[in-house]
Amino acid sequence: MTTEIRHIVYDIGHVLVHYDPLVPFSRIIPDAEKRARFFAEVCTDAWNHEQDRGRPWPEAEAEAISRHPEEAENIRAFRAHWDEMIPYAYEDSVALYQALIAAGHDVTLLTNFAPDTFRICRTRYPFLEEGRGITVSGEVGMVKPDRDIFDRHVETFGLAPEATLFIDDKAVNVEGAKAAGWQAVRFTGADALKADLASFGITV
Missing domain, CATH: 3.40.50.1000 (HAD superfamily/HAD-like)
Known part of the structure; x- marks a missing residue:
């Protein structure tokens, strides 16, 4: 019972x-293949999960940029355009x-x-x-x-x-x-x- x-x-x-990160990122990274790779390898679910745990955004951005310095602008765009994701x-x-x-x-x-x-x-x-x-x-x-x-x-x-x-x-x-x-x-x-x-x- x-x-x-x-x-x-x-x-x-x-x-x-x-909630949908693709709302801003369809504009920020127009190429669908590059955008998919960005979320699969750079700003991943696991990466974002650590912000949910309380990791500060500057630390999160620095960690991701250390792995993918060529994506620095797009990494910073994640937080900068976050309000569009809801x-x-x-x-x-x-x-x-x-x-x-x-x-x-x-x-x-x-x-x-x-x-x-x-x-x-x-x-x-x-x-x-x-x-x-x-x-x-x-x-x-x-x-x-x-x-x-x-x-x-x-x-x-x-x-x-x-x-x-x-x-x-x-x-x-x-x-x-x-x-x-x-x-x-x-x-x-x-x-x-x-x-x-x-x-x-x-x-x-």
């Missing part, structure tokens, strides 16, 4: 807010998130984000402040899917892990939450999430 859900925890990128929120998903809050559910957020770029995101999308609070990976020096950030969120917000439902677009983070004793579902769209919530007895 599934434990009654008393806490709902949202990821942000690709769940509430669209062009819009998912209206249907945001509406569901707000409906859950309005219905009295305990909603918090847990996100992998560099501290400074998250300040841009939360200023642009004020609805992120409507939940009870946010754990930002770069601010606590921990990242999903590692166990410690889930435990930190539980401690910070007084959650019961078995009564907590986590919503994230990445399977690895869903599995990380489950390993921490949470319930979790993978986000693929607002309609599917609504059905997932209903399966836990949550309707809005």
